[in-house]
Amino acid sequence: MAADVSIDQLADDMYEIVADSAGKKKLKAGDLTKAMTAKYGDAITRKDCKAAIKQLIDSGRCVYGYFGGSSIELPRTEGAANE
Amino acid sequence: MADDLKIPLLEELEKGPWPSFVSDIKSMADKSEVAADLLRQLEKSYEDKRGYWKHGGLVGVLGYGGGVIGRYSALPEEFPGVSHFHTVRVNQPSGWVYTSKALNEIMDIWDEHGSGLTNMHGSTGDMVLLGTNTDELEPTFQALTQKGWDLGGSGSDMRTPSCCIGPARCEWACYDTMDLCYNLTQEYQDELHRPMFNYKFKIKMSGCPNDCVASQARSDMAIIGIWKDEIQIDKDAYAAYMKDGFNIKDLVVDMCPTGCITADENDIEIDDSNCVKCMHCIARLPKALAPGKERGATISLGAKAPIVEGALIAQNIIPFMEMEKPYEELHDLIERIWEFWDDHGKARERIGEFIERVSLATFLENTGLDPLPQMVQEPRDNPYIFYEEYYAEEDEEAASDE
Ligand code: SF4
Ligand code: SF4
Numbered sequence: 001m002a003a004d005v006s007i008d009q010l011a012d013d014m015y016e017i018v019a020d021s022a023g024k025k026k027l028k029a030g031d032l033t034k035a036m037t038a039k040y041g042d043a044i045t046r047k048d049c050k051a052a053i054k055q056l057i058d059s060g061r062c063v064y065g066y067f068g069g070s071s072i073e074l075p076r077t078e079g080a081a082n083e
Numbered sequence: 084m085a086d087d088l089k090i091p092l093l094e095e096l097e098k099g100p101w102p103s104f105v106s107d108i109k110s111m112a113d114k115s116e117v118a119a120d121l122l123r124q125l126e127k128s129y130e131d132k133r134g135y136w137k138h139g140g141l142v143g144v145l146g147y148g149g150g151v152i153g154r155y156s157a158l159p160e161e162f163p164g165v166s167h168f169h170t171v172r173v174n175q176p177s178g179w180v181y182t183s184k185a186l187n188e189i190m191d192i193w194d195e196h197g198s199g200l201t202n203m204h205g206s207t208g209d210m211v212l213l214g215t216n217t218d219e220l221e222p223t224f225q226a227l228t229q230k231g232w233d234l235g236g237s238g239s240d241m242r243t244p245s246c247c248i249g250p251a252r253c254e255w256a257c258y259d260t261m262d263l264c265y266n267l268t269q270e271y272q273d274e275l276h277r278p279m280f281n282y283k284f285k286i287k288m289s290g291c292p293n294d295c296v297a298s299q300a301r302s303d304m305a306i307i308g309i310w311k312d313e314i315q316i317d318k319d320a321y322a323a324y325m326k327d328g329f330n331i332k333d334l335v336v337d338m339c340p341t342g343c344i345t346a347d348e349n350d351i352e353i354d355d356s357n358c359v360k361c362m363h364c365i366a367r368l369p370k371a372l373a374p375g376k377e378r379g380a381t382i383s384l385g386a387k388a389p390i391v392e393g394a395l396i397a398q399n400i401i402p403f404m405e406m407e408k409p410y411e412e413l414h415d416l417i418e419r420i421w422e423f424w425d426d427h428g429k430a431r432e433r434i435g436e437f438i439e440r441v442s443l444a445t446f447l448e449n450t451g452l453d454p455l456p457q458m459v460q461e462p463r464d465n466p467y468i469f470y471e472e473y474y475a476e477e478d479e480e481a482a483s484d485e
Binding site for chain 2: 030063082
């Protein structure tokens with residue numbers, strides 16, 4: 001892990017992307033990793049991105065969704081849910 | 084049976100010689116409104132010729148992206164018992180070996196938290212616990228983990244690895260399938276529970292080419308036990324078969340796909356260099372023949388059922404790999420494959436489709452594998468591999484001609 005980009009920072013950046021895409025585009029874990037690599041280049045690794053996603057999910061800030069493929073989304077009550 | 088359960092169309096499925104899921108679910112309909120409403124909703128689907136399930140894409144347990152398949156009824160007022168009908172996948176033990184105590188634990192948990200209906204086992208291999216509501220998911224998960232169980236995979240993750248029973252019961256196993264299955268399950272916990280791929284990735288392990296888990300047709304990575312040296316022959320056991328009047332010509336010699344067996348009542352010889360390890364002769368003469376002593380596994384990639392693209396059968400990429408603890412060579416291979424597929428695959432593209440799209444040559448180059456004749460799937464199939472050394476030689480020759 002490069003000293004200048006923390007896992008927290010990556011998780012925050014990822015969260016922002018997920019929030020911006022909410023309702024528009026479903027993002028996969030790979031999409032978030034690619035976005036972070038584009039932003040930080042060699043300063044981060046795939047492992048860092050995995051750790052950031054883990055943090056987003058374990059903290060409950062994001063959840064996994066499945067609609068044909070798996071995605072990372074904001075928690076919400078889905079339209080299909082029955083009472 | 085529940086008195087008001089009128090399901091004449093479904094009852095048609097109980098006729099005939101086969102076991103029927105309708106009979107099974109009916110046997111629970113008296114004590115479970117979930118089972119009764121499940122049958123009622125299905126009967127309505129048969130009447131109306133359409134399904135009444137809605138996909139619940141967000142349900143799950145905290146931290147996990149796989150293991151729960153969300154379903155809601157589209158007609159919750161009519162069929163309240165199945166208003167929520169989520170499925171929980173439980174990671175099966177290697178080789179599906181349980182104690183009755185363990186099975187009873189699972190059943191008790193599911194009677195308390197779900198419908199009590201199960202499917203043993205789903206096509207991936209997991210135990211499938213059918214039908215519960217969203218509020219019961221976390222309590223089910225807690226109860227399972229307290230007893231040492233875990234959820235299996237679903238979605239775009241590594242699916243629960245599965246294997247044949249291997250050396251636990253079968254003398255043909257060329258490696259310890261159950262140990263490897265356990266190893267991969269533990270090694271790749273993140274990949275199993277946190278979907279991070281373009282789509283699903285299934286690993287199945289068979290101890291010999293009989294391929295009892297059908298890995299060659301049903302997994303993205305098939306790891307099949309194989310041997311490198313000669314088939315072992317026990318001449319005394321062979322003589323005993325002959326004494327018993329075994330028809331060696333019709334049952335073995337003429338059935339060998341490559342015609343590499345020469346045998347009569349007195350002796351048997353195998354031209355092992357032409358043996359394609361189909362297991363036929365060994366299966367016919369189990370006391371006289373056995374796989375060789377130099378054992379390991381062969382690895383194929385890319386089988387799948389027809390969902391996005393058509394069905395594919397796996398293609399060989401590693402003719403032989405030793406399969407011994409700590410399996411570092413295999414881990415390294417799996418990770419290289421995942422990395423390249425992850426970086427360049429499209430959404431919902433399985434590894435077999437990916438290789439077809441980018442070409443085998445590109446795939447090999449980027450995963451550090453050498454092209455081999457075993458990768459040619461059919462005669463006259465041209466894999467379009469060009470050896471750089473060949474061009475280097477050509478260049479050198481051209482340079483020395485100048
Ligand atoms: S695949 Fe081979 S080793 Fe495994 S159970 Fe079947 S016959 Fe035995
Ligand atoms: S394993 Fe199959 S190919 Fe090999 S010798 Fe026996 S029958 Fe022939």
